[in-house]
Amino acid sequence: MNWFHWFANPARFMRLAARLQPWIMVLGLATGAAGLYYGLFDSPPDYQQGETVRIMYVHVPSAWMAMFVYTMMAVAAASFLIWKHPLADVAAQAAAPIGAGFTLMALVTGSLWGQPMWGTWWVWDARLTSVLILFFLYLGYIALVNAFDDPERGSKAGAILLLVGAVNIPIIKFSVDWWNTLHQPASVARMDGPAIDPSMLLPLMLMAAAFKLYFLYLLIVRMRGELTARRIRLLRLSDAA
Template identity: 65%
Template sequence: MAIDLHKYANPTRFLRIANAIFPWSIVTTVVLLATGLYLGLFVSPADYQQGETVRIMFVHVPAAWMAMSVYSMMAVSSAAGLIWKHPVADLSAKAAAPIGACFTFLALVTGSLWGQPMWGAYWVWDARLTSMLILLFLYLGYMAVWGSFEDQSKAAKAAAILVLIGAINIPIIKFSVDWWNTLHQPASVATMDGPKIHSSILTPLLIMGLGYTSLFVTIFIIRVRTEILGRRLRMLRVNQLQE
């Protein structure tokens, strides 16, 4: 396992694999998002209580999943960056942060648009919503740390320390609906007894989830590639100046 990781820590090899995946990830993103949106918006039935507003869920729930998964991924790769000093690990956490922040923001906005007709308020201060808001602030703080250091390797370490401390928020978000009596409904897809929702809704939801993941992979590859090339460009310029 460790040997495998070291193999992928080489930026050139990473770029080669990423470039091979990239066209496929674009295709899967388009296909999955189109199918998911079509199934979610036109095929799946309207809810007997919520009516058509239930369709917001197909955008909202996968965004919230992604918000948490991206942060977890950043925490893991920051830890790898701190422990094994992988050059790609730091870059990948940096590249993932703005994407994760966008997913968090999307989840918050769609959630509040759904909350207005359902709960009668755009925002309620329950545990799930508040912890998601904290997650957004953590993403913003993380990006601010990257922006405030001139030395990139120092910025990487400082940001990694921050992201690892903030990782404590992830289980809090996940279990907030079980620990507190929240207005937000408890988990209904990933439960111990299997999914609690009907397949006509579950299928488009899962397709959307996969589509979001593949969207993330696509943007992520673009961003990491930009980071690696940018770093090489800087090295070239420094070398040129030295000659």
């Protein structure tokens, strides 16, 4: 648990984050460029889906990030409620709009893939509906934490919402196995290994890495902004007193 307490000092964490930031950017740009190259130029069309399979290289990483960010926020909410970890709440609030953005990207690109392949922009099946609920959870969390005059109460209410909403994450993941759907089942994270050709797995993994690094970069920027906002609030309070 030592590293956990080590990170509890915001100034120390932000110093480390600022040092990592340029490396994250370079690595993110490199994986993103490679992912786009393989995804758009150097990978075959699908034997059933033709060129629309290239939508996968942005759709699937977006959907993975939508779930990853929420999971991270739920873990942060638990650390905030249980151990009062001071950075956990900052991280959750900084991550929320990014998670909402990734979810929106997954929904829109999914719709743009659904129209040519399924013949419809949208179906109210379990996978699509549970991801739409995830999008509203993000928006609801953002609205809730900002709805109180006392920011501490907003943080607590938001953390509880995050923990309750976490039940939606396994529902999204297993919805394609539990219910009938137009959506294809998992083809990468499967018990018996990925059921996808290496020529398509490579750009998918590169794009997934790029999206994760992009998230990390943006998270650091937003956490710095959130910490500054809190210092401003404190200074205002002590100034008025």
